[in-house]
Amino acid sequence: MSHSVWNSSITYKTGLWRRLEWVAVSVCLFINSGAVFQLLMMYPDEILDDMERAKMRLLKIPIYLLTLIFLAPHVRQLALVAVRNLPFIMLIVLSAVSTLWSVNGSVTLRRSVSLLMATLLAMLITARFTPRQQVMLFGGTFGLCTILSLLLALTAPAMAFAPGESELRGIFTHKNVFGWIACYTAVFAVAMLRDPSPVVRKLGWTLFATGFTGIVLSQSATSLLGGIFAIISGFALQTVARRDGASRLVTQLVLFQVIAIVVMVLTFNLQVLLETLGRDPTLTGRTELWAAVDPWIGDKLLFGYGYAAFWTESNPAVAQIWDAIGWDAPGAHSSYRDLMLNFGLVGATLFCIVLIQAIRKGTVLLTTEPNEGWLWCLLIIGTSMLSGLSETIMLDQDDVLFPTAVMTIAFRYAELTAGLPRHRRVAIAAA
Template structure:
């Protein structure tokens, strides 16, 4: 028996170390900045090295899956929608305008998902919070330190905004926003120690967020505060009252989306920002025309923004800059996978939020507010950046892990006897 416990502790340490290293490699911290040129750009040689840096995360993810295959298999069984969405890029090879590129990037996406499944099925939300506090909170603190120690590297060359240990200020903005989300979740935890940690995360996250001047990330952080209060309010309600509030929110969300679409430009002007979102609005008008050419299944996963595509050269020449992506996750999904991919993503998100709110009510001490917030702020961050279904990207993996965690625990609560929980409660 002592040997069995020692072996279990060893496996747990391996899981912790593996997940920490894999997430650090996929976070975009330090390595891209070290490989960048003085103006922040990356050469093709540097990009090739960054792709090699992602490779160890595949090995780690697959190795951890091999350690606990049963838990990961249950995660797959409870996430048919997500698996369909992940396999769709591979299927898009059949209609892709660049099959070899689609194959390479779809395989990278599939391999990187191993980390998300392990993180979701082997760590509870409270354990996930601790791991992410070290990875994302640590990167946020390090970025603030870098501003004082290495300002030449830590500040953007053009406008002096803080990018910290990341290649661009927007990447720091995303990480800082997630650090704020971690702080919110920690402040709502049952542990006094976790609540104190949450205060530190909130302060560091807000400071880095303001210094990065990332408007979308700042808006997402504000939305996270509002959503956390609304979710907790709905979770406390019962019966017809809860149903009425949920229906009201369903009607309110499209109205808020419309107000945001109409009023975002004037709001940016009032804040002294470019109402075209640094050229994104003219770019989107041309992208919409390309989406209409292949509305159902798209052009193929990850292949539109390549030099071999004549359509992208027309966009680049018209806009006067070489956009690397659509700078909008919804349009990027439509470009690659069409309306089929977008509808799968919408269905997956609505199910995750609905089940997550239920878990906040049924298991209030387990920290389910964290995955719910991650899913919700992903919707906002994708308004001006392309994060959905992005290979080798930590933000997409966190969205996926949140969806997997929620679906597994929801299924376990609905079928407690025949269906064992796929999330373990082993202490970190």
């Protein structure tokens, strides 16, 4: 990597302040993950009432304060990250503006503020940590969460497992949440295995074993698919990165064809696959939920119902959906459906632009600088897209991973091509 290019816009302080920065961001990520505190609030009655939920929201205050404190000295870098991520920033602005037509304006306003603060934390990580440092930051935090969950299973199984259940939830409130934290641990481990440092690679093997142990114990089918996806994608992306010219183009075409075939097979044979694996072919009621949600998406197709406002009790549509499916779904269990409910076609179009640009530029960076940690960004974007089929993760008000991956790619790509003549920028983009 050309360190002079990256560091031309980012000045890294050394000493105590820099160490505090690492600790502060790690603490923010740990709290944002939903670890420990929610479980303590709901244990042992397994219920989170409104008062306890209000207390949980107070935990966001230290995250907000730490984010603002450590961003304050780097306003210029913050502005650079924002300018180089205009489509994504427009999505964040849209979440706040949607208060004007939201079916629950107060909820939209509150949660759009949370989304903004999560984005600012992602900006801080983008501006202050290189991709390789981000691998250590996220991998270490999620790895710690996974290790603590496994230790809790050994020391306090009554808390680590939901009553009457065999699936491990660890230090989280639900096995699917722990499953995805373990999956992310495995994803970052895959990225570490490609690092040039032998020490980092050894740590990667440890985290890989830890992450997959967590995935298996959680018994979460979607996180298992995510872990397998990370392994296959990591190998495929590295294969593309090692080639050049016509050979790289052929490899990319073959890879895209394989992905298209796999997607078609899964789409048309998902029910058979789930039954073969002994899983619920309705995805634990999700297919019934989606059938009930889809007509409501069409009712406000252009701008949606306002950010995070649809799934509130003040919205009459929710009561009808709950009556139809027989349970109180907290969301659509689909990032793409909730995206349409939040923003409609306008937001979905912006999101597609963000996604396409991130994948294209991320692939260029991986091929241009294969040893600088770019693999994790592409793996997280791909894993988020996969998880978005059955979970609402992307553009959640607590999500930091996805915006960090997207903004880091755009930020560095702009650095890489800054000041170059047009024919050189085209050559890099076509690499």
